[in-house]
Amino acid sequence: MGRSTNQFGKIAARYLAVSAIALILAACGGGGGGASTSTPSEIPSQPAQNRAPxxxxxxxxxxxxxxxxxxxxxxxxxxxxxxxxxxxxKPAWASFDPASGTLTGTPASNNIGTSSNIVISVSDGTASVSLPAFSIQVQAAPQTDLPPTISGTPPTTIVAGQAYSFRPSASDPNGDTLTFSISGKPAWAAFNTTTGRLNGTPAPADVGSYTGIVIRVSDGTTTVALAAFTITVTQVTNGTATISWIPPTQNTDGSPLTDLAGYRIYYGTSPSNLNQVVELSNPGLTSYMVENLSPSTWYFSMRSFSTDGTESEASGLASKTIL
Structure with a gap:
């Protein structure tokens, strides 16, 4: 039978050739006379590459x-x-959780300062990565502002011509600088905004009542005040003092006193400066009223004198306060 050369014949011959090769390969597979089959080898899988956290x-x-x-x-x-x-x-005042990476703590006053080069890292068992190094500066807690305090009881009456003075007590728990102010200040008085002192000397023309006086103090944030008060200026009222004594009957040597001529009363507003005197030329007197004493504390002493002008020693001091 002749070989076909048509297109179909060429295709058929090609397939026959392939089949023959396959048979030859099978025949060379070895091992006995029976036919055998071959299984292609499997390519080993590559392990997965770890990815860093x-x-x-x-x-x-x-x-x-x-x-x-x-x-x-x-x-x-x-x-x-x-x-x-x-x-x-890690800062000494802080704790660290290795499971969550949480850094936490409450610093105390002895922890004020800076903890530097803190580094937090995480690992998956193979690779480790870190945050950039950082620092934590512990600062003092801001101070809570507490209000200042002010106290004191101002005098509420003054006689014209006398000096008036009042200075309140004030403090601030935070140590803040304090500033004082006043409302209702009498025209005759001066006020110190640094100390809170109110002072002055009213004249007779200033007699009257000055109401609604309020002294305040501020720490720059909070202002507190004393209760409103009144100062009443009264007219000068002169007082009197009655001095009584027992007339002397003998001299210092014990001899009878026969030439007593009278008494001198020395007085003044200072016990060391009795600069005013009343002379009484009646040896029979046993008391005398000193008049026109302005409001103050007055001090008194007496001496007797003889017909030749000789004075006795001074008596002890007596005093009286004129309001």
Missing amino acids: QIAGTPATTAQVGATYVFHPAASDADNDTLSFQISS
Whole structure:
């Protein structure tokens, strides 16, 4: 039978050739006379490459005494590996959770200062990554402003011509600088805004009542005040003092006193300066009223004198306060 050269014949011959090769390969497979089949070898799979974890977050760099500090970084792992956290240069006042990476603590006053080069890192057991190093500065807690205090009882009456003075007591628990102010100040008085002192000497023309006087103090934030008060200026009222004594009957040597001529009363507003005198030329007197004494404390002493002008020693001091 002749070989076909048409197109179909060429295709058929080609397939026959392939089949023959396949048979030859099968025959060379070895091992006995029976036919055998061959299984292609499997290519080993490559192990998955570990992917490093990720960590992010911006920690606060300041903390205040008495306030809780908390920083919790965000971390993840693309391979879902279990993560653990580490820290270096942890502040002594803080604690660290290796499971969550949370840094927390409450600094005390002895922790004021800066903790530097703090580094938080996370690991998946194979790879480790870190946040940039940071610092935490512990600052003193802001001081709570407390109001100042003011106290004192101002005099409410004064005689014209006498000096008036009142200075309240004031303090501030924060040690703030205090400033005083006044409303309703009498025209005859002066006021010191640094000390709070109100002082002055009213004249007779200032007689009357001055009401609604209020002294205040401020620490720059809070102002407190004394209760409103009144100062009444009264007219000068002259007083009197009656001096009584027992007439002397003998001289200092014990001899009878026969030449008593009278008495001199010395008086003044200072016990060491009795600069006013009343002379009484009647040896029979046993008392005398001193008049026109202005409001003050007056001091009195007496001496007797003889016909030749000789004075006795001074008596003891007596005093009277004229209001």
